[in-house]
Amino acid sequence: MTTQQRFDDRHIIARYTDQPTQLPNTLRAAVSEDGGAASRILAYAMADLDERLSFAQSWLVLSGSHVVVASGDGSDTRSWRRVPHGDVGKVDLTTGLSCHVLRVCSRNGDGEPLIELRFTHRQRRSMEGLAFLLEQLEKGLALQTRDADEAYVESVAQPIREAQALVSTRQLAVVWRLLDYLKPYKIRVICGMSAASLVTLLALVPPFLTGHLVDHVIRPVQDGQLRATAVVHVAWLAVVGIAVVQAVSKLCIWLRLRLLAVVGELVARDLRDELFAHLQLLSMSFFSRKKTGSLITRVSSDTDRIWEFLAFGVVEVSLALVSLLGLSIVLVSLDLRLGLVMAVPVPLMCLAIHYHGNGMQRMFTRVWRKWSRLTDVLSDSIPGMRVVKAFNQGPREQGRFSERNADVVSEFNRVHASWTGFWPALMLALEVTILCVWVLALPRLLGTSSAFGPALSLGKFVSFLLYTTMFIYPVELLGQVARVMHRATSSAQRVFEVLDTQPEVVDQPNPVRIETLRGEVEFERVTFAYDGIRQVIKDLSFKVHPGELIGLVGPSGGGKTTLINLLTRFYDVTGGSISIDGVDLRRLEGGHYREQVGIVLQEPYLFQGSVLENIRYGAPSASFDEVIAAARVANAHDFISRLPHGYDTVVGERGHTLSGGERQRVSIARAVLKNPRILILDEATSSVDTETERKIQEAMDRLVTGRTVFAIAHRLSTLRKASRLLVIQDGNLVEHGTHAELLANPNGVYTKLHRLQQELHEAA
Amino acid sequence: MTRRFANPPGSTCSSAPAPAAQASAAKNPPLAEPEPAPLSLEKRRDGRLWALLAERAAPVKLRRCFPWTFPERYISLQTDDNVELAFVSDPNDLSPASRVALAQALSEAGFVFVIQGVHSVKEDFELRCFEVETPQGRRAFQTALDAWPRETPDGGLLIEDVAGDVFRIEDPTTLDERSRELLWELVD
Numbered sequence: 001m002t003t004q005q006r007f008d009d010r011h012i013i014a015r016y017t018d019q020p021t022q023l024p025n026t027l028r029a030a031v032s033e034d035g036g037a038a039s040r041i042l043a044y045a046m047a048d049l050d051e052r053l054s055f056a057q058s059w060l061v062l063s064g065s066h067v068v069v070a071s072g073d074g075s076d077t078r079s080w081r082r083v084p085h086g087d088v089g090k091v092d093l094t095t096g097l098s099c100h101v102l103r104v105c106s107r108n109g110d111g112e113p114l115i116e117l118r119f120t121h122r123q124r125r126s127m128e129g130l131a132f133l134l135e136q137l138e139k140g141l142a143l144q145t146r147d148a149d150e151a152y153v154e155s156v157a158q159p160i161r162e163a164q165a166l167v168s169t170r171q172l173a174v175v176w177r178l179l180d181y182l183k184p185y186k187i188r189v190i191c192g193m194s195a196a197s198l199v200t201l202l203a204l205v206p207p208f209l210t211g212h213l214v215d216h217v218i219r220p221v222q223d224g225q226l227r228a229t230a231v232v233h234v235a236w237l238a239v240v241g242i243a244v245v246q247a248v249s250k251l252c253i254w255l256r257l258r259l260l261a262v263v264g265e266l267v268a269r270d271l272r273d274e275l276f277a278h279l280q281l282l283s284m285s286f287f288s289r290k291k292t293g294s295l296i297t298r299v300s301s302d303t304d305r306i307w308e309f310l311a312f313g314v315v316e317v318s319l320a321l322v323s324l325l326g327l328s329i330v331l332v333s334l335d336l337r338l339g340l341v342m343a344v345p346v347p348l349m350c351l352a353i354h355y356h357g358n359g360m361q362r363m364f365t366r367v368w369r370k371w372s373r374l375t376d377v378l379s380d381s382i383p384g385m386r387v388v389k390a391f392n393q394g395p396r397e398q399g400r401f402s403e404r405n406a407d408v409v410s411e412f413n414r415v416h417a418s419w420t421g422f423w424p425a426l427m428l429a430l431e432v433t434i435l436c437v438w439v440l441a442l443p444r445l446l447g448t449s450s451a452f453g454p455a456l457s458l459g460k461f462v463s464f465l466l467y468t469t470m471f472i473y474p475v476e477l478l479g480q481v482a483r484v485m486h487r488a489t490s491s492a493q494r495v496f497e498v499l500d501t502q503p504e505v506v507d508q509p510n511p512v513r514i515e516t517l518r519g520e521v522e523f524e525r526v527t528f529a530y531d532g533i534r535q536v537i538k539d540l541s542f543k544v545h546p547g548e549l550i551g552l553v554g555p556s557g558g559g560k561t562t563l564i565n566l567l568t569r570f571y572d573v574t575g576g577s578i579s580i581d582g583v584d585l586r587r588l589e590g591g592h593y594r595e596q597v598g599i600v601l602q603e604p605y606l607f608q609g610s611v612l613e614n615i616r617y618g619a620p621s622a623s624f625d626e627v628i629a630a631a632r633v634a635n636a637h638d639f640i641s642r643l644p645h646g647y648d649t650v651v652g653e654r655g656h657t658l659s660g661g662e663r664q665r666v667s668i669a670r671a672v673l674k675n676p677r678i679l680i681l682d683e684a685t686s687s688v689d690t691e692t693e694r695k696i697q698e699a700m701d702r703l704v705t706g707r708t709v710f711a712i713a714h715r716l717s718t719l720r721k722a723s724r725l726l727v728i729q730d731g732n733l734v735e736h737g738t739h740a741e742l743l744a745n746p747n748g749v750y751t752k753l754h755r756l757q758q759e760l761h762e763a764a
Numbered sequence: 765m766t767r768r769f770a771n772p773p774g775s776t777c778s779s780a781p782a783p784a785a786q787a788s789a790a791k792n793p794p795l796a797e798p799e800p801a802p803l804s805l806e807k808r809r810d811g812r813l814w815a816l817l818a819e820r821a822a823p824v825k826l827r828r829c830f831p832w833t834f835p836e837r838y839i840s841l842q843t844d845d846n847v848e849l850a851f852v853s854d855p856n857d858l859s860p861a862s863r864v865a866l867a868q869a870l871s872e873a874g875f876v877f878v879i880q881g882v883h884s885v886k887e888d889f890e891l892r893c894f895e896v897e898t899p900q901g902r903r904a905f906q907t908a909l910d911a912w913p914r915e916t917p918d919g920g921l922l923i924e925d926v927a928g929d930v931f932r933i934e935d936p937t938t939l940d941e942r943s944r945e946l947l948w949e950l951v952d
Contacts, residue, residue: 016906053875055900098929099875111809121928159926163908365949369912
């Protein structure tokens with residue numbers, strides 16, 4: 001965990017919870033007062049409920065010599081409970097809906113728990129980590145700990161952090177970061193913004209020219225003060241001026257739209273490229289935490305929203321503000337009294353738009369909620385149509401859908417009632433303001449009263465009226481500011497969350513490349529914990545020689561798949577080492593190493609594309625002959641050649657659907673073509689019928705020849721040709737040997753598994 | 765009534781015995797099905813609830829089968845290996861002492877925060893942040909923006925926060941006006 005992430009976790013706890021961000025200093029000092037290793041704080045957690053299920057604050061601290069329970073800030077040491085490590089017995093963690101109980105009993109087993117703490121889900125991760133350490137203590141095992149403060153803040157903040165894209169108190173910071181992506185295109189941006197600014201300025205010219213024309217040409221001619229022939233050229237000049245201004249203005253609009261729309265697309269493209277490239281670098285632990293749909297949305301729709309914001313939102317909003325300000329200044333300078341009548345209500349209108357926007361946001365939240373309920377019915381019933389029909393529940397589903405559909409419509413109608421009422425009312429307010437201008441201006445125009453101010457020329461008033469109509473558009477635009485900003489910054493945050501995540505598995509500087517692996521693999525005292533504390537693999541050691549077929553067996557959840565994840569370097573070990581041909585795996589260049597490792601998974605994944613493309617996935621330059629040869633080895637050529645378009649048949653959701661066994665054989669062909677030195681088979685025949693299993697088994701028998709193979713299988717019959725079997729249980733290597741050697745132990749784990757499978761087979 | 769499985773897995777039952785079997789049954793009336801062993805529950809010194817069934821005693825964890833639809837009944841008592849040791853379909857069938865022990869254990873196992881009032885509901889980027897009043901005091905919690913409250917059959921609402929803690933509104937209509945207003949977009 002980086003320093004920045006640690007800061008963020010503390011910030012999360014401080015911002016979103018009422019609990020301390022670390023162990024109180026008084027307690028920390030008192031526990032570690034001796035300063036030696038025995039008093040070093042190894043881990044701690046907070047319990048936030050008491051025995052009456054009221055809020056409380058108790059700390060459970062594991063030091064080098066004791067387990068300490070203290071309440072509050074720990075200053076009242078009389079309330080402490082100190083338990084030496086040697087007294088720690090059975091640890092029991094009982095879970096409930098929102099109250100969990102941790103009990104630590106005495107080693108001498110006199111019954112009453114030494115420690116009994118109650119806590120909510122919020123503390124559960126840190127408590128579970130501590131409970132695991134106490135269990136290790138009870139078993140006399142060495143404790144593997146991390147920095148206690150880091151472990152605490154990470155475990156408390158993690159659920160909030162995972163639900164929250166990025167913790168930031170400043171939406172503006174996200175906007176600035178987004179605008180940074182405009183830098184490579186600054187020439188275009190400057191030109192586009194200049195064009196947009198020119199449009200805004202030019203828009204002010206026609207009303208001025210019109211007013212000037214009225215006051216200095218048309219009125220004097222009509223009053224007989226000037227001869228028409230003397231000023232007709234001025235009049236036509238003014239008209240031409242208006243026409244030129246309009247033409248230039250439209251040209252600038254075209255330029256602005258063209259440039260900024262393209263810039264928006266380029267920025268969105270850059271973001272998508274950067275995001276997808278960064279995703280390729282991230283470790284598997286990131287993908288296991290994030291939902292696939294959420295990541296896909298970030299690359300697709302979130303970048304699209306950012307385009308919309310950059311191409312239009314930024315410019316429109318800034319120009320709207322500039323327009324309103326500029327118009328207010330022009331109006332006030334034209335005529336102070338009338339200008340104030342127009343300018344003063346503008347901030348009030350903006351405020352009204354802001355509050356209306358807030359109200360609309362709440363309504364949209366209701367709409368969103370109701371819409372989610374409606375789409376829930378769709379996502380349930382359409383994929384499950386076979387079940388709906390089989391149970392004749394079509395009318396019920398129809399009823400459910402109609403009810404929710406009606407619910408959604410009523411919410412939408414509420415929204416429509418609101419905005420269709422607000423905007424006309426706002427426009428009415430604007431018109432009333434203009435009416436006020438008329439009311440104040442008329443006496444001055446007609447010269448009937450000087451109480452409202454000095455006389456007002458017709459031309460000036462006409463300019464004034466034309467300027468007031470220009471208020472409408474920027475006011476409407478500002479109404480959409482909050483929504484556009486909110487959507488864009490939410491999207492930007494989701495994108496930046498991925499970009500800011502650092503991969504956990506990285507190559508060292510100057511990594512080693514082994515051009516052709518021999519396939520020797522050695523695990524030396526390997527330990528691994530996904531969360532850094534609870535070990536899933538415990539002190540595993542074994543050596544595999546090149547060309548051996550190793551069977552990995554054992555109960556579910558024992559650590560077999562984790563072992564495979566470590567071997568493929570999806571994760572790095574937390575202790576010990578894995579060597580490939582004598583070189584520590586962490587020193588190898590990851591990408592080059594994985595090119596020589598092949599995997600056939602339990603659920604084979606085929607990409608959207610042709611069968612040819614799928615088989616060639618790991619070896620894009622393989623020839624057609626090589627592809628067909630690989631398919632033959634995989635027992636796949638026969639069915640592929642019978643497909644409608646043979647190897648060019650498109651498979652995947654929008655293409656031809658292959659059966660499970662067919663997909664598995666294509667997956668094997670893919671692995672064959674890659675010609676890996678180390679091959680991993682993860683329960684490759686677990687979900688197919690017997691005949692298909694036979695074909696797949698034949699294919700795999702050919703595939704494994706001459707390679708080092710690790711095969712996980714629950715069906716022990718599939719490992720009959722294994723050189724050796726490794727029996728993994730609870731992260732430990734409990735047995736190893738050949739099939740015959742393991743069966744020779746009547747009480748062994750392997751023997752029991754084998755017997756159980758035989759009994760099931762016979763019963764069937 | 766407490767229950768243990770009478771038929772082992774894999775055994776078959778038929779609703780109408782064959783004629784030969786009927787004749788046999790008339791001659792040899794079937795043995796009466798044995799009474800289920802009585803279950804008693806007690807809280808022991810280790811702080812845990814223990815189930816005593818026939819000659820077996822073990823600490824058990826409680827799992828309500830229908831925590832929101834029918835919370836008073838159908839409680840599974842499971843060992844630490846998550847194997848069901850006993851099943852209480854109706855606590856009234858237990859002895860008074862066992863009922864008390866069960867109720868105490870259930871209050872802890874079924875503890876959720878009850879929302880008595882809402883102080884604020886705000887959106888903070890991807891989170892919806894609540895500040896509520898509970899019998900335990902004020903509590904702040906967060907949910908994802910699309911984590912909507914769930915209705916329970918008794919008309920109540922459940923909100924689960926990002927950590928997994930459960931907050932319950934027993935009857936939204938009895939909340940004060942401000943609380944109802946703050947929850948407006950989340951509650952029908």
